[in-house]
Amino acid sequence: MAERAHGAVETGIVTVTVRVSRFHPETDRSSGQQDYLVPAGPGMTVLDALVYIKEHLDGSLAYRSSCRMGICGSCGMFISGLPRLACQTQIRALGPVVTVEPLPNYPVVRDVVPDLEPMVTHHTAVRPFIVRGGEEQEYPTAEYLQTPVELDAYLQFAYCIKCGICLSACPTLATDPAFAGPQALAQVYRYSADSRDDGRRARLGAVDIAHGIWRCHLAGACTEACPKGVDPALAIQLLKRLIVADVLGIGRRRGPAPVAPPDMQAQRRPDIPAAPPATVPGGSGAQKNQP
Amino acid sequence: MRESRWWILSLSAAALMVVLLTLHMGLMHLSGLMKVLGVDPGDVRSFAAVMERGRSLAQMVFYLLFLGAALYHGLYGLRSVLLEVTPPRGQGVLSGLVLAAGLLAFAYGAYVTVRTFTG
Structure with a gap:
């Protein structure tokens, strides 16, 4: 009997009140709230509810989404x-009432759509890519050698999907x-800890400023909020260690990983x-390796 | 100068304060505990003891170091708090004001200490 009752709850539909923040930049001075009654079945996500609202209740609702599977970081x-x-x-x-608002610490574009420009600006300022000296940067010749241990040094921080949730929790x-x-x-640490990178000095200098890394309170809210399990608070602590070692001139610093030599014996x-x-003349190594 | 150098200085000042504050508390306020440990600092708070200590070079250096470390550590923390509510264009003015306050306080504290030393 108890199992049957439990099963009824699992498969039944309950009505949830979704209280959505509404803001139209051309007509509103401040944001308001609007309630929608959404029939919620098992497994329904908040994004599903917003899709339901837009399709059946209010087509003017604005939200941002793409992959629906926690990869793109849009929602x-x-x-x-x-x-x-x-x-x-x-x-x-x-619970029976769910509030949906735009991410804090960002300007609002409309309804629950935040303007992620502040995050993008800071992200691009720290050169979030592998930096190599000389012509290798513009014309890379081959892959760079890296051991699994060297990969582990930064791997978890590479799972960042740039959703901006950590900034809203900070x-x-x-x-x-x-x-x-x-x-x-966290991305400064991710690339600075990458053995293939040769741009650490410039990258560290970009965040070793008055409004940079030293303003972190180590509240850890970013780590709590990250939907991908990345630990930005840990990255920041590790980055502080890197910077202090760099300033004091202590610790070992090896050069960037070498370019993998071509396998001539294969x-x-x-x-x-x-x-x-090859579709491009002279552009493929496949033909060279053909016996 | 890179912000990290100021930050390292602040941490170094904190470490120095731990040593100096331990000595200060032990000698000036925890004489009972020091006696248990086999050190009798005597009546350190009598007028004669204060005047004698004021004319000691070691004491003067001790207090100047203590003054400098405490001022730097405290004012760096204050600047960090104020930086959060100061836009980047105002951070130079803020740093200048905090530095001026620190120098003024250090000059006043050093004047009293040195004046006591020289009599």
């Missing part, structure tokens, strides 16, 4: 008091909009068919 919202990805948040777990950013923010700082096994000819 970051302030849901029932916490910044989260709408596509990963089960609506029935939040208490420092709430009072200091010029603060670099956990996303950019030969195609006879049971593997030959690669098709």
Whole structure:
């Protein structure tokens, strides 16, 4: 009997009140709220509810989404008091009334769509890519050698999807909009700890400023909020260690990983068919390796 | 100068304060505990003891270091708090004001200490 009752709850439809923040920049001076009654089945996410509202109740609602599977980072919202990805948040777990607001610490474009420009600005300022000296930067010759241990040094920080949720959770950013923010700082560590990179000095200098890394309070809210399990607070602490070691001239610093030498001895096994000819003349190594 | 150098200085000042404050508390305020540990600092708060200590070179250096470390550490923390509510264009003025306040306080504290030393 108890199992049957439990099953009825699992499969039944409950009505959830979704209280959405509404703001139109051309007609509103400040944001308001609007309630929608949404029939919520098992497994329904907040993003599903917003899709339902837009399709059946109010086509003027604006929100941002794309992949619906926690990869693109588009649907970051302030849901029932916490910044989260709408596509990963089960609506029935939040009670009968669910509030949906735009991410804090960002300007609002419309309704629950934040302007992520502050994050993008800081992110691009720290050169979030592998930097190599000389012509290798513009004309890379081959892949760079890296051991699994060297990969582990930065791997978890490479899982950042740039959703901007960590910045909305950051208490420092709430009072200091010029603060670099956990996303950019974590990416500074991610690339500076990458053994293939040769741009550490410039990157560290970009965040070793008055509104840079030293303004972090180590509240850890960024780590709590990250939907991908990245630990930006840890990255910031590790980055502080890197910077102090750099300033004091202590610690070992090896040069960037070497370019992998071409495998001249490799030969195609006879049971593997030959690669098709290159579409760009002289642009493929496949033909060179053909016996 | 890179911000990290100011930050390292602040941490160094904190470490120095731990040593100096331990000595200060032990000698001036925890004489009972020091006696248990086998050190009798005597009546350190009598007028004669204060005047004698004021004319000691070691004491003068001790207090100047203590003054400098405490002022730097405290004012760097204050600047960090104020920086959060100061836009980047105002941070130079803020740093200048905090530096001026620190120099003024250090000059006043050093004057009293040195004046006591020289009599």
